[in-house]
Amino acid sequence: MKISVDFIPGGGVTSPRGFLAGAISAGIKYVNPGRLDLGILFSDSLCNAAAVFTRNKVQAAPVILCREKLIKNTATAVVMNSGHANACTGEKGMADAVKMAEMAARRLGIEPGEMLVTSTGVIGTYLPMERIAEGIEKIVLSTNGGHDLAQAIMTTDTVPKEAAVKAGDFIIGGMAKGSGMIHPDLATMLCFLTTDADVSADFLDKVLRETVENTFNMLSIDGDNSTNDTVLIMANGKAGGEKIDSGSPQAALFRQALSDVCIYLTREIARDGEGATRLIEVKVSGAANTAEARQAARAIITSSLVKAAVHGSDPNWGRVVAAVGRSGIELDNGKMEMSIAGTCLFKGGTPVPFNEEKVVRRMNGPEVSITVNLNIGSGEATAWGCDLSEEYVTINSDYTT
Amino acid sequence: MKISVDFIPGGGVTSPRGFLAGAISAGIKYVNPGRLDLGILFSDSLCNAAAVFTRNKVQAAPVILCREKLIKNTATAVVMNSGHANACTGEKGMADAVKMAEMAARRLGIEPGEMLVTSTGVIGTYLPMERIAEGIEKIVLSTNGGHDLAQAIMTTDTVPKEAAVKAGDFIIGGMAKGSGMIHPDLATMLCFLTTDADVSADFLDKVLRETVENTFNMLSIDGDNSTNDTVLIMANGKAGGEKIDSGSPQAALFRQALSDVCIYLTREIARDGEGATRLIEVKVSGAANTAEARQAARAIITSSLVKAAVHGSDPNWGRVVAAVGRSGIELDNGKMEMSIAGTCLFKGGTPVPFNEEKVVRRMNGPEVSITVNLNIGSGEATAWGCDLSEEYVTINSDYTT
Numbered sequence: 001m002k003i004s005v006d007f008i009p010g011g012g013v014t015s016p017r018g019f020l021a022g023a024i025s026a027g028i029k030y031v032n033p034g035r036l037d038l039g040i041l042f043s044d045s046l047c048n049a050a051a052v053f054t055r056n057k058v059q060a061a062p063v064i065l066c067r068e069k070l071i072k073n074t075a076t077a078v079v080m081n082s083g084h085a086n087a088c089t090g091e092k093g094m095a096d097a098v099k100m101a102e103m104a105a106r107r108l109g110i111e112p113g114e115m116l117v118t119s120t121g122v123i124g125t126y127l128p129m130e131r132i133a134e135g136i137e138k139i140v141l142s143t144n145g146g147h148d149l150a151q152a153i154m155t156t157d158t159v160p161k162e163a164a165v166k167a168g169d170f171i172i173g174g175m176a177k178g179s180g181m182i183h184p185d186l187a188t189m190l191c192f193l194t195t196d197a198d199v200s201a202d203f204l205d206k207v208l209r210e211t212v213e214n215t216f217n218m219l220s221i222d223g224d225n226s227t228n229d230t231v232l233i234m235a236n237g238k239a240g241g242e243k244i245d246s247g248s249p250q251a252a253l254f255r256q257a258l259s260d261v262c263i264y265l266t267r268e269i270a271r272d273g274e275g276a277t278r279l280i281e282v283k284v285s286g287a288a289n290t291a292e293a294r295q296a297a298r299a300i301i302t303s304s305l306v307k308a309a310v311h312g313s314d315p316n317w318g319r320v321v322a323a324v325g326r327s328g329i330e331l332d333n334g335k336m337e338m339s340i341a342g343t344c345l346f347k348g349g350t351p352v353p354f355n356e357e358k359v360v361r362r363m364n365g366p367e368v369s370i371t372v373n374l375n376i377g378s379g380e381a382t383a384w385g386c387d388l389s390e391e392y393v394t395i396n397s398d399y400t401t
Numbered sequence: 402m403k404i405s406v407d408f409i410p411g412g413g414v415t416s417p418r419g420f421l422a423g424a425i426s427a428g429i430k431y432v433n434p435g436r437l438d439l440g441i442l443f444s445d446s447l448c449n450a451a452a453v454f455t456r457n458k459v460q461a462a463p464v465i466l467c468r469e470k471l472i473k474n475t476a477t478a479v480v481m482n483s484g485h486a487n488a489c490t491g492e493k494g495m496a497d498a499v500k501m502a503e504m505a506a507r508r509l510g511i512e513p514g515e516m517l518v519t520s521t522g523v524i525g526t527y528l529p530m531e532r533i534a535e536g537i538e539k540i541v542l543s544t545n546g547g548h549d550l551a552q553a554i555m556t557t558d559t560v561p562k563e564a565a566v567k568a569g570d571f572i573i574g575g576m577a578k579g580s581g582m583i584h585p586d587l588a589t590m591l592c593f594l595t596t597d598a599d600v601s602a603d604f605l606d607k608v609l610r611e612t613v614e615n616t617f618n619m620l621s622i623d624g625d626n627s628t629n630d631t632v633l634i635m636a637n638g639k640a641g642g643e644k645i646d647s648g649s650p651q652a653a654l655f656r657q658a659l660s661d662v663c664i665y666l667t668r669e670i671a672r673d674g675e676g677a678t679r680l681i682e683v684k685v686s687g688a689a690n691t692a693e694a695r696q697a698a699r700a701i702i703t704s705s706l707v708k709a710a711v712h713g714s715d716p717n718w719g720r721v722v723a724a725v726g727r728s729g730i731e732l733d734n735g736k737m738e739m740s741i742a743g744t745c746l747f748k749g750g751t752p753v754p755f756n757e758e759k760v761v762r763r764m765n766g767p768e769v770s771i772t773v774n775l776n777i778g779s780g781e782a783t784a785w786g787c788d789l790s791e792e793y794v795t796i797n798s799d800y801t802t
Contacts, residue, residue, distance in 0.1 A: 056723060057726040057729070057732055058723060058726030059726075085719070088722055088734075088747060088750070088751070088752065089751060090735075090750040091750075093751075122719065123718075123719025123720070123723060124719040305797055309797065311798040312798025314798060317525060318489055318523065319524070321459050321524065322457060322524060325458040325459030325460075326456075326458075328458070331459075333458075346489060346525065348491065349492075350490060350492075390791035390794045390795060393712060393789055393790055393791045393793070396705070396709030396713075397709045397710065397712040397789075
């Protein structure tokens with residue numbers, strides 16, 4: 001039986017019961033000083049919580065702090081800002097992160113140990129602590145405050161990214177930010193997931209890691225990852241019902257619902273990649289195993305040449321085949337089949353004649369699919385990214401100065 | 402005693418004694434049909450030869466053919482074309498490569514086994530064999546034909562890349578092409594090196610591999626490598642003197658001279674990267690070992706964000722530190738020192754205040770240096786690349802169509 005998971009129109013992190021949020025413009029951002037840039041996500045009761053952080057060895061102060069706080073696998077709220085990443089800021093940066101969490105905890109009347117903190121923005125500048133202190137006092141929380149909060153975490157994002165699904169008795173909500181410095185192994189990416197399902201801490205951690213592996217870790221905008229990347233999930237149990245654990249009847253439903261939310265947010269980040277004009281979805285099948293399928297899909301989605309070709313609606317399939325070859329996976333050139341936008345262009349080791357006009361027309365759409373079947377095994381993987389445009393360079397060659 | 406190696410002004414592959422070359426416009430190129438696109442490099446006697454090829458698992462027909470021919474470590478000539486890579490062209494592509502070598506060998510009156518063949522250009526199209534046959538008959542070889550030949554191998558290159566050095570009694574000449582699809586582990590890159598030194602086949606192979614590892618394999622334009630990358634060296638012994646082997650007094654001199662030519666050509670390729678406006682040189686020191694220094698240098702030089710920042714003369718040093726962190730090497734954030742264009746921007750885990758105007762002005766030059774001292778060991782490495790410009794995207798979003 002197919003599990004039924006339904007998207008909630010206009011849903012977000014405050015869709016699950018018991019979650020409130022709010023955000024204000026505290027004047028933290030250099031660029032666009034009038035935009036929302038400080039906010040809080042709050043659950044009216046203690047949550048089981050799990051998170052996945054950047055694998056970058058240079059880690060921002062808020063990441064180091066959240067790692068410590070999450071050792072006990074619980075949290076009640078998160079205070080978050082955009083504009084400054086609070087990374088490469090030494091001891092002062094760590095003291096600032098601790099203080100920011102303390103101020104927010106005091107405001108909400110909770111223990112500092114239950115208050116997480118995240119930052120995103122420029123690396124190597126200090127947080128403007130006075131503005132943050134003033135801002136925290138002014139934030140108003142509400143049950144539909146998720147939309148403002150989704151805007152407050154944006155940096156070069158052009159649109160907020162939010163989703164919520166209903167599955168059985170529970171709801172999972174999510175929001176994400178990320179546009180540049182996005183790469184497998186996470187990114188300049190933040191994602192906050194909320195649920196009113198009652199989920200054990202162990203299962204929450206396990207299912208989050210699995211899901212991130214197949215969604216955000218298969219996303220690349222530009223090959224860089226950041227010092228601040230965080231995917232956090234908080235479960236407050238407000239939906240009632242039996243606790244969900246690995247062996248529960250509801251475990252598969254929760255996994256499917258979480259995967260749906262994360263795939264949706266992954267695709268939205270890819271679509272909104274810095275300078276992007278179209279989403280690219282790469283599916284690799286027939287690989288020797290899953291790891292090799294992932295490796296090949298990531299090599300294709302990270303190729304600047306493939307991304308530039310898609311930007312120009314250019315069916316330059318040789319670049320895709322070269323990327324697969326470069327990925328280092330096991331392959332038999334003669335068995336490989338490769339399609340762009342649904343048209344097979346390479347098979348049996350030789351080019352397949354094709355109607356160029358038709359393929360170019362299909363590539364002009366908002367989404368371009370690239371599929372590779374290696375025909376040697378059963379490994380499968382999907383990766384998401386976007387085209388490489390002149391605009392990407394323009395955005396990134398003038399950011400701090 | 403410092404070994405004396407002198408660059409020969411206007412030198413190239415025909416600078417060493419006994420080498421001739423020639424090229425013509427055979428109408429092979431789609432784009433710029435009037436440009437030189439077919440040529441031959443010829444030694445008037447049999448050479449010891451060694452080559453390093455692409456590690457891409459999808460290899461072009463001429464690469465597969467040259468690998469076979471070079472098992473005996475000798476060669477007399479190379480026929481080469483640009484415009485079509487003859488890659489992903491199956492059995493017909495291999496038959497075409499064999500035929501192209503045979504035709505050129507017949508023209509020069511040598512054994513087909515002594516004639517190598519290389520191609521560069523678009524992947525997945527067949528060579529126009531009639532034009533190649535006609536063209537081969539018309540090529541005229543001369544002792545100053547190296548300059549024409551260096552032009553005939555260009556694709557998106559804007560300038561030919563040539564060099565020659567004199568060291569003691571012998572000369573080493575070289576030419577290279579490469580502008581996009583350039584990455585460590587070689588690239589859409591061809592490099593032909595000639596010398597009149599008498600070098601044993603074993604030492605020639607060994608010293609070529611060592612040199613490529615520290616030069617062309619530390620070069621990245623865009624993170625892609627290709628199906629056709631080849632670095633070939635031919636030594637005809639015309640300079641006379643004792644044979645050079647690993648233990649010879651001349652071995653160090655030959656190694657130094659070869660390294661000088663290859664570093665020069667590597668920098669020229671980086672400078673002429675697709676859309677490049679400036680050369681980037683990344684030096685990493687103080688790493689745990691050489692391998693880790695190389696890994697960190699490559700992570701920095703391949704970062705789209707670092708490259709875009711350099712394009713905008715933006716001292717966004719956080720992107721460099723994040724790239725080092727992402728590289729996976731051993732590091733202590735508090736010990737790292739990082740400079741851009743000679744100014745230290747990050748030290749002791751915190752930002753160093755700097756004169757932004759001065760750094761921006763220095764970054765506006767034709768070369769930008771980035772140095773990272775990890776201060777934990779003695780590993781060192783240098784990598785070369787270029788900035789990422791809007792023009793790179795324009796070039797690569799409209800190539801085949």
